[in-house]
Amino acid sequence: xxxxxxxxxxxxxxxxxxxxxxxxxxxxxxxxxxxxxxxxxxxxxxxxxxxxxxxxxxxxxxxxxxxxxxxxxxxxxxxxxxxxxxxxxxxxxxxxxxxxxxxxxxxxxxxxxxxxxxxxxxxxxxxxxxxxxxxxxxxxxxxxxxxxxxxxxxxxxxxxxxxxxxxxxxxxxxxxxxxxxxxxxxxxxxxxxxxxxxxxxxxxx
Amino acid sequence: xxxxxxxxxxxxxxxxxxxxxxxxxxxxxxxxxxxxxxxxxxxxxxxxxxxxxxxxxxxxxxxxxxxxxxxxxxxxxxxxxxxxxxxxxxxxxxxxxxxxxxxxxxxxxxxxxxxxxxxxxxxxxxxxxxxxxxxxxxxxxxxxxxxxxxxxxxxxxxxxxxxxxxxxxxxxxxxxxxxxxxxxxxxxxxxxxxxxxxxxxxxxxxxxxxxxxxxxxxxxxxxxxxxxxxxxxxxxxxxxxxxxxxxxxxxxxxxxxxxxxxxxxxxxxxxxxxxxxxxxxxxxxxxxxxxxxxxxxxxxxxxxxxxxxxxxxxxxxxxxxxxxxxxxxxxxxxxxxxxxxxxxxxxxxxxxxxxxxxxxxxxxxxxxxxxxxxxxxxxxxxxxxxxxxxxxxxxxxxxxxxxxxxxxxxxxxxxxxxxxxxxxxxxxxxxxxxxxxxxxxxxxxxxxxxxxxxxxxxxxxxxxxxxxxxxxxxxxxxxxxxxxxxxxxxxxxxxxxxxxxxxxxxxxxxxxxxxxxxxxxxxxxxxxxxxxxxxxxxxxxxxxxxxxxxxxxxxxxxxxxxxxxxxxxxxxxxxxxxxxxxxxxxxxxxxxxxxxxxxxxxxxxxxxxxxxxxxxxxxxxxxxxx
Numbered sequence: 134x135x136x137x138x139x140x141x142x143x144x145x146x147x148x149x150x151x152x153x154x155x156x157x158x159x160x161x162x163x164x165x166x167x168x169x170x171x172x173x174x175x176x177x178x179x180x181x182x183x184x185x186x187x188x189x190x191x192x193x194x195x196x197x198x199x200x201x202x203x204x205x206x207x208x209x210x211x212x213x214x215x216x217x218x219x220x221x222x223x224x225x226x227x228x229x230x231x232x233x234x235x236x237x238x239x240x241x242x243x244x245x246x247x248x249x250x251x252x253x254x255x256x257x258x259x260x261x262x263x264x265x266x267x268x269x270x271x272x273x274x275x276x277x278x279x280x281x282x283x284x285x286x287x288x289x290x291x292x293x294x295x296x297x298x299x300x301x302x303x304x305x306x307x308x309x310x311x312x313x314x315x316x317x318x319x320x321x322x323x324x325x326x327x328x329x330x331x332x333x334x335x336x337x338x
Numbered sequence: 339x340x341x342x343x344x345x346x347x348x349x350x351x352x353x354x355x356x357x358x359x360x361x362x363x364x365x366x367x368x369x370x371x372x373x374x375x376x377x378x379x380x381x382x383x384x385x386x387x388x389x390x391x392x393x394x395x396x397x398x399x400x401x402x403x404x405x406x407x408x409x410x411x412x413x414x415x416x417x418x419x420x421x422x423x424x425x426x427x428x429x430x431x432x433x434x435x436x437x438x439x440x441x442x443x444x445x446x447x448x449x450x451x452x453x454x455x456x457x458x459x460x461x462x463x464x465x466x467x468x469x470x471x472x473x474x475x476x477x478x479x480x481x482x483x484x485x486x487x488x489x490x491x492x493x494x495x496x497x498x499x500x501x502x503x504x505x506x507x508x509x510x511x512x513x514x515x516x517x518x519x520x521x522x523x524x525x526x527x528x529x530x531x532x533x534x535x536x537x538x539x540x541x542x543x544x545x546x547x548x549x550x551x552x553x554x555x556x557x558x559x560x561x562x563x564x565x566x567x568x569x570x571x572x573x574x575x576x577x578x579x580x581x582x583x584x585x586x587x588x589x590x591x592x593x594x595x596x597x598x599x600x601x602x603x604x605x606x607x608x609x610x611x612x613x614x615x616x617x618x619x620x621x622x623x624x625x626x627x628x629x630x631x632x633x634x635x636x637x638x639x640x641x642x643x644x645x646x647x648x649x650x651x652x653x654x655x656x657x658x659x660x661x662x663x664x665x666x667x668x669x670x671x672x673x674x675x676x677x678x679x680x681x682x683x684x685x686x687x688x689x690x691x692x693x694x695x696x697x698x699x700x701x702x703x704x705x706x707x708x709x710x711x712x713x714x715x716x717x718x719x720x721x722x723x724x725x726x727x728x729x730x731x732x733x734x735x736x737x738x739x740x741x742x743x744x745x746x747x748x749x750x751x752x753x754x755x756x757x758x759x760x761x762x763x764x765x766x767x768x769x770x771x772x773x774x775x776x777x778x779x780x781x782x783x784x785x786x787x788x789x790x791x792x793x794x795x796x797x798x799x800x801x802x803x804x805x806x807x808x809x810x811x812x813x814x815x816x817x818x819x820x821x822x823x824x825x826x827x828x829x830x831x832x833x834x835x836x837x838x839x840x841x842x843x844x845x846x847x848x849x850x851x852x853x854x855x856x857x858x859x860x861x862x863x864x865x866x867x868x869x870x871x872x873x874x875x876x877x878x879x880x881x882x883x884x885x886x887x888x889x890x891x892x893x894x895x896x897x898x899x900x901x902x903x904x905x906x907x908x909x910x911x912x913x914x915x916x917x918x919x920x921x922x923x924x925x926x927x928x929x930x931x932x933x934x935x936x937x938x939x940x941x942x943x944x945x946x947x948x949x950x951x952x953x954x955x956x957x958x959x960x961x962x963x964x
Contacts, residue, residue, distance in 0.1 A: 178661040179816045181856045195855050200661040215855060219818075222852040226821040249845050250825045262814065281656070281814075284639065286824045288814030 139207040154198040154209055155183055165198055165211050166220060166239045169263035171309055174272050176200040180263055182239060184219050186210040195219070221245055227261055229253055234261060262288055266306035274303060341616030345502045345623045348493070348615075355494045364399045364441055365419040367482065371406025371565055372600065373722075377427075379414035385430035389437050399441060402491075405481040405569015408723035409469050412452065417464055417482070424464035425450040455719065455741065469720045472738045474701065476709045477685050478725045481569040486604045489611040492572040498617055500688035504580045505625040508691075513584035514540060517687065519695035521707045526552055526643075526680030527755070527784045528860070529706075529773035535677055538667040540585045542675035547587040550652070550671070550678040551578055553594040553601060554636050554643035557756030558807065560787035562711040563681035565723055567594065567601040570685070571608035575631065577684035579618065580691060582629050585677055590629065593648050595636035606633050640811035644859050645670070645678045647813070658813045659859035680785065682711055702728030706772030710786055714740050717747065717792035724788075726771075733767040736790055747792040750890075751875070755784025757804040758864035760871030761797060780871040782864070796892035797876040798883050802830035804868040808861065819862030822853040826869060833883045835895040843880055847873060887955045894938040897955045903928045905950035912942035912951060 135150045141158050148157035153176060158165050168180035178197040185198045188208040195215060210216070224240035228248035240246075262281075267290065270279045278296040283289055292300055342348040368374075368383050383403060390396045407415050412426035418436070423446045425436065432450055439447045451460040452467050461467050464482075484491035492498070504513055518533030539547055551574060555563040567574060578590050592609075594602050609631050612618040620628045634652050642648050642657035649671045651657035670676025686708060690698050699707045706728040712735065714724045719741035726735060732752055736742065743749050751761040754771075760781030762769075769775050773783050791800065809823035829846045832838040850866035850873075857863045873880060882889050888896040901912070901921075908926040920936040923929030931942065931951075943951040 176661070178858055181816055181818055181858070184856050196663065197661055197858070201663050218848075219852050219856045222848060223817055223856070226817060226825065229825065230821065249841075251828060253824070261817070262820070264815075283814070285810055285812040285814045285820060288820065 137203060137205040139203055139205065139209065141209040142211055148203045150203075152203050154185060154187070154196070154201045154203050154207070157203040158185075158198065158209070158211060163211060166242070167199060168235055168239075168261055169265060170199045171265055171269070173309075174265070174268045177264060177268060180223070180261065182220055182223055182236075184216055186213050186216060217243060225250055230261070236261065260290060262290070264290075265309040266290065269306050269309045270300075270303075274305065276300070276303070279306065341614070343616060343624055345506050348498060348502060348617075348623065352493050352496075352499075355490055359494060362420055365402060366399060366441075367402045367404050367417045367419065369405075369407045369413060369415040369482070370403040371408075371410070371413075371481075371569060372561065373406065373410030374413035374415060375600075377413040378430075381430045382414050382416065382428050382433065385433040386437075389433050393437065395437070395441065402485050403487075404484060405486050406565035406723060407464075407482040408478060408565070408725075409467070409720065410723070411719070411721040421446070422463050422465070423447075424452060424462070424467065426452050469722065469724075469739055469741065472734070473725050474709050474727050475725050476689060476701075477573070477682060478566065478570075478711055478723065480573065481565065484570060486569050486571055487607055489572060489608065489615060492570070496692070497572055498576055500691035501576050501579055501617065502623065503691055504583055505623055505627060510540070510584045510586060513580060513691065516695050517581075517584070517690060520690045520698040521695075521705070522683065522686055522690065522698070523706060523773055524680060525682035525686070525710065525785065527782065529783055532679060532683055535667050535679070536581060536585050538665060539587075539675040539677040542668045544669075544674050546589060546674055547585055548671045548674060548676040549578055549582045549585060549587045549590040550648070550676060551590070551592040551681055551684055552643060552645070552648060552678055553592060553598070553605075553681045554640075554648060555598075555681075555785060556595065556640040556643055556811075557785060557787045559715040559789055560713040560756055560785060562713050562723055562786050564598050564601055566681050566685055566711075567598070568604050571601075571604045572612070573685045573688060574605075574681055575608055575612055575618075577687035578631065579622070579629055580687050581677065581679070581684060583627055587677070588628050588630070590631045591634050591652055591671075592631060593634045593636060593642075593652065595642075596638060597636075602633065602635060609633065639813070641813045641859070641861050644861055647859070648678065649676060656813075658815050659861070661858060682786075703770060703772045705774055706783075710771070710783070712786045712788045714788050714790070716753075716788075716790040717743055717749075717795070718790040719744050728772045729770040731768050731770055732762065735771070735788065736767070740790065743790065743792050747794065749790065750793050750795050751791045751797065751800075753781075753789040753791065753800070753804075753868070754787065755782035755867075756787040757807050758782075758861065758867050759784050759787065760867045761791070761800065761875065762871070763875040780867065780874060782867070794890050794892070796834075796888055796890040797872040797879045798830065798888075799834055799890075799892050801868045801872045802827065802834055805830055805865065808865040812861065812865075816856075816858035816862060818853045819857045819859075819865065822849055822857070823862070823865055825849060826853070826866070830869070833880065834888070834893040836883065836886050836893075838884060840884060843873075843884065889955070891953050891955050897938055897953055898933050899931050899936055899938065899940070899942060900952050900954060901929050901931055902950045902952055905948050907948055907950070909947070911945045911947065915941040915945040917941065 136147050137150050138147050146161045166182045168182050169177050176199045178200040183198045184195050187196050221243040224236050224245050225248040227236035229250035230253050267279045271277045276299050278293050278300040280293050282291045370379055414428050416425045416428045418440050435447050439445050446462050448460055451462055453460055480495055514536055522532040523529045553563050553567050636642050639657045642651050644659045645666050646662055647657040647659040666676050702708050709725050709727050711725045715721050724739050749764055751763050753761045762781050776783050806827045809827045812819045812823055814820040829842050850869045854866045891897050906928045913921045918935055918937050920932045921929055
C-alpha cells in the first residue's frame, strides 16, 4: 500500500492509503474519543464523538474521523472550539439518557459534571444505540441475530425473532459492548434487549 | 402498436398524430390531479359522460382527464376547448348547464368563471387568470394539456423529440456539456450542479452505472414532484433516458413513495408504453443504446428521500443514511457509481436539449438558471402549484400570483424549503428567490415548499411543529439527530407551555448549533433551521413566551378566554357552543368562563355576536401555572 502524508494537530503523519483519519491519528498516538467505533467493524459514523475539523483546498469542514478517508495533504485539527463544543454537548445528551457508560469519561474529560438536559423517560437504560453488538453479530459472526427496531427516539436493540438459540451460545457481543470502555455487567447487557422481545433474549441461561 | 425501430418512424407517427388532431373539435379537459380528485372531480367526469350520452354528443366531443393544473384552491377545474373557457369549483350539478351553454352554443357560463377578487370581474380564459398569467409554465406547462395515461398526447406535443435529437445528433459528451452549460442545479433541495454530478458518475471507473429518480417527496404541504410524476410522467422518463445516455448507465430506478398511488400507477403505465414504443429497452431507435427502468415503491420513511438512505432502501436494506465522504455519484447503489436527481431536475433535461443551454440560461439568475415549481400553501388566497423563473421576488409570488393574504391580514413570515427550511420575515419579501439568496438568509430552496404565514401565526409554535415532525422522522442512527431533536422538541414544548426560562433558550441555541454541525445526514444538519431562523428573526416572540405571553395568542397554555361584562348581553350562545361546560350564566345575565375547565377551543369567541369574548395572554396566567 502506498503511503500518504497528512497533518494532524500540526504533526506530519504518514498513513497507508485507504485508512481513515481516525486510524491515522490513533497510529500517531493522537487520541480521539469514540463510542461506536471498533477496529474489527466497518466504519459507522453514528455517535459523532470523533468529529474533527479537516481543511482541504483552503476549505474547512467538520467530519466524522472514523469514516473520513486520510488523504494526501489533508490538514486535520482534533481539538478546536467547535469540536470541543460538539463533544461536550453530545456527552450531555447521553448523560440525559444514562448516568453510566463510556460517555461519562468523555464528559469528565470535557468538564461536564451534570447534563443541562432533562432526563428521558427511562434513565436506567445504559444503551447508547452505538450498534456495536448489532454490527459485530452481522459483520464478524455473520449471524445477524441482533438488530435495530423502531425509528428515531423509538429505536431499540432487539433479537431477531427465532434466532435466540444461535444467540445464547455466543455472548461475544458482551465484549464489544465493553470494548468502548462501557463497563456493563451481564445484567446490564440484557437491558438492551428490546422490551417486546425481551422474553426471547436469553443471554443468562 | 409496433415498436419504432428508427427515429424517422417516431417522427412520422408524430406528424400523423398532429395532423389527426382536430383543433376545432370541442374538448372537455378535467383536472384529475390529486387536489381536484379530492374535490370529487371524478363525479364531474361521470356527470359529463352521462349527459353527453343522454344528448347523443359523445362522438362530437372529446373528453380528457389531465394532470394537475396547479390552481388547487379552485378545484375541480374544467377547461372547454377550443374556447378555452376555464370553469372553477365545478360540481356535477353544473354539468347540464355547461353542455347547453358552452358545448352547444359556445357561450361561457358566467357563474362558473373565475372572479378576480380585486376587480370583481369574471375571467373567461385560463391564461388571463392572474394566478396563471404571472407564471412561466415550462416544466409544468403540458400538465394541463395531456392525459398522463396517453403517450400519444405527449408525443403530439413534441414529446421524445429531445431523445431523438440526443440519440441521433449528439454524443454523450455533448449532452453532458449542454447540461453543464445550462447550469442546471438540483431541484430536490441541495442545488448541486446537475452537470457536475453527471460528470462524476460518467467518469467513475466502476461499472455498471445507475441513474435514479428521487420521487420520495415528503415535506408537509409540498406536492410538486407528485403532480409532475402523476401528470406528465413521460417528461421525467425522457429526461432520465437522456441522462442515462450521457452518463453511460443502462439501468434506472424511479423511487416513488407508496403514499402516491396515482404517481406509481401512471409511472408504471408510462414505462410500459415507452417499452411498447421502443423508447425503452434494447437498442433504442437503433442507436445501440440500451436502457431499462424499474419502479421502486418507498415504504413510508421521510428520511429515505436522502440519497444514501434511498439507495439502501432500493438495495433492500433499512432506509438509513450513511456517511457520504465518498459521493454516491462514485459509490452509490450496490457501491456502483449512481446519479440520483429529483423528479423536476430530470424533467428539465428535455427542455435544455430541445431549446439549447443558452435559451435555458436566459431564464433565472446567473447562478440559478431556469424556472422552479413552488408549492404555495398556507395563509394565501391562491393555494396551488406555481412555476416561476428563478430570481422572482417572494412578494411577486405571494401577492401577484398567490393573491395575497386572506381576510385582510398581514404577512408575518414565509417558510421555504420544507420542514427543515427557515422562516423568512416580511422584510426580505423583495429578495430574489434563488438557491444562494435563500441560503444566505438562513433558509433554503429545498424542493420548493412555500408556506405563507399570517399575523396570527406563533413562530415558536411553528418551530416546535417542524422540529417535532423531524424528530419523528429521524431514523435514529446518529446521536445528535435522535437525542438532539428529542431535546429540542422538549425545550420548545416547554417554551410554548410557559414552563421555560432564559437558560432554556440559550441551551436550545447551543443544541441547534451542535446538531447542525454534527448530524450525519442532511435531515439532521438542516433540522435546526426552523429554530435558528425563528430565533434570529423573531427572538422577541421567544422572549415573550418566557414571560408567559404568546403574542399571536396561539399557544393554549398561555391564553385565557374571558367575558367582557360591559359587552355581554346574556344571549347564551357561547354557553351553548362550549363543549366542556366551562361557561355559566343566567339568560340575560352576564356570563362567566371557568378557566380551570376551559380547553381553549375558541368556540365561544367565534359564536359571540357582541365581541364580548376576549382572548388574553400574559403573565398572570404564567404565575398561576408556576
